[in-house]
Amino acid sequence: MRYTFFITVFMLLQLFSTGAALSLQWWLAPWSTFISKVAVWVIVFAITNILLALSVKRAFANSYRWVSMWMLIMHFIMLTALVISIFYGGYWLLSSFTSVGSMQSIRLEVGLRVLALFTFIGLFVYALYSAYVPVVRELRIQIDKHLSHPLRLALASDLHIGRLFGNRAIDKLHKLLIDNRADILLMPGDIMDDNTQAFNDYNMAANLAKLCAAVPYGVYATLGNHDLYGHEQSISEALREAGVQLLNDEVLRIEHKGDPLWLVGRFDNHKSQRVATTDLLAQTDMAEPIILLDHRPSDIMEHSQLPIDLQVSGHTHNGQVFPANFIVNAINRIGYGYETINQGHFVVSSGYGFWGIPFRLGSRAEIWLITLTGNK
Template identity: 45%
Template sequence: METRYYVIFAVTILALQVLIYIFNRTLGWLYGGVLSQKGRYIFVFTSYVFTNSVAILTATRLFPMFRLLPFIMVFLLFSLFVSLALVLLAWVFKNYSKIHRTLAWLYPIGMAGLIGLGVYNAYTPQIVHYQITLDKPIRPLRIGMASDFHLGKLFGAKQLDQLAEIFNQQKVDLILLPGDIMDDNVDAYLSQKMQPSLAKLQAPLGVYATLGNHDFFGDQQRIVEQIKQAGIKVLWDQTETINNEFVIVGRNDDLVKDRPSTAQLLQSVDTRLPIFVLDHRPTEIEQISQLPVDLLVAGHTHNGQIFPANLITKLIYRLAYGHEKIGNGHFIVTSGYGFWGVPMRLGTQSEVVIIDVKGKE
């Protein structure tokens, strides 16, 4: 395992201890009289043992709990936010004895409010519009783009129906889906019969997808077959020229270490035509900006999904979210239509991207 993963694990465990400590201090501050001293000690000890056990068992994959661990961490993070707000209130209203009971009531209300907001942001997509002008001639084109569905038990047919309706209302000419279509496998996709809903994603110039890292966790063959059966073309490090008007390049996620470079893929196409690249992770933006690529669409970052993770993604990627023109190319990274781990977003929102493309006069 690479050194960075050990560093990430160590930082995560350290952050977890801080969050557990603040959580227990908050409960002790607000509800200290509910339990005896012995009961409080048992509660604190149990919270540390249980939470760290879940983290270690998941990290070592001895008994992975990829749903439970993120939920615990998000819950503790939300507790931190509410605790900070209550401390501020206690400082503003100096008479602590009178406000203490109010703060004790506000804690669960604040937690419920943050969780409700997080669920709302995860399941209520916003439509984000971009207008770009290429340095090559092309007729006006409207592209619909969405990524990171993570189709599974918590996100499925209903959300796909909604996405299809949005694309239809927006009258898109082309749909691009840059990866993480499934959440690791197709088990939930098949059991919940999502194929008719996925097949509703249609556009006059076609629907094209690439695979993301979660599509490459061992079930990629079945994933590709299911996507194809829904009428969507999957590009495995492949190119497709559409009506001799533009070229679509679909790259496998960089989890595939021997994938060909974008430059290699472009050798087989006419680069005088507009080039649209689907690449799940925005890891090679600077290299690709040196190539005759006109538009790259990516996802993966989720724009952090839960604040303050968006600050971390900004440090990791040249472009972690949004649109930027670099050189002659336009680069767009979406926060994703779905979510990973927990059905919540804070500081970000589920989104569908609409790109209006114009060509050089």
């Protein structure tokens, strides 16, 4: 499996390098020579494979971020070329019906290259904005169980707290919860970005503790795959000390204005031995509202056959960068969004943070504000 993953990444990087080199050749065409054309290919492939080798050797901390960043740059170069090719096609279609002078043709060639530069910069700015400026998605759900008062439930998955996503992001989430009068916050996994080093270095515990204290009915979380990559204990301790109540293969009965409510939390399936959902539900009163926190949305169809009123998940990031959103939606029953299946309601968030590098395209940082109502 490990070798298969490496070969897949290697082949993808070579494919991206080919596309990026061809796109750059077009952009440099008016000023290029044979030597410069060769140089483009050599430089692009050299950067790709040197970064890949350094990442495999783990020559420096977070080397995968550099590979990811370079891959994103190449991806945006190719997307830019795709956009410009549409304008290019329009130009050739127009020129086939009208007479276009040589001077006009030169101006258009230069104009298209200027447009390509601004398109490339625009993609970066927009992707950065989408990663750091979250949107609040509101949803109203009615369940067929007793709830005498509406519950305002906030969902923030996949924070990936680390060096690139820290105190400002926590404070912004704090403000969003207050502004939207959230009663409770659920965080279904990937709270930390692999470890607690940045969390400790920048004293994020104080900011997270203030957030937890501001939520009237508490903050509840489960651990995702990135929380289980060798630092489960330190991550769990840091979250609990800040006031987060972890539900790792556990159930908890709480009350909201006199109404009982069951919270069920599952370990991510990266944990080789985790409790089955049916065993966890056996510990609840199934006549009362049940909310499940499950990091991955991979078991949604099985859970739709169980007496679960609401499941909240994350993990997919809605692909994070286009066109990966099509892939996650193809391999999951719900790769992103909200759907009702049988009597259950299922929400899969794209996440409040991001993985690896701070860019999103075709995906947006978000929290969900779910107003849960029932029978009175």
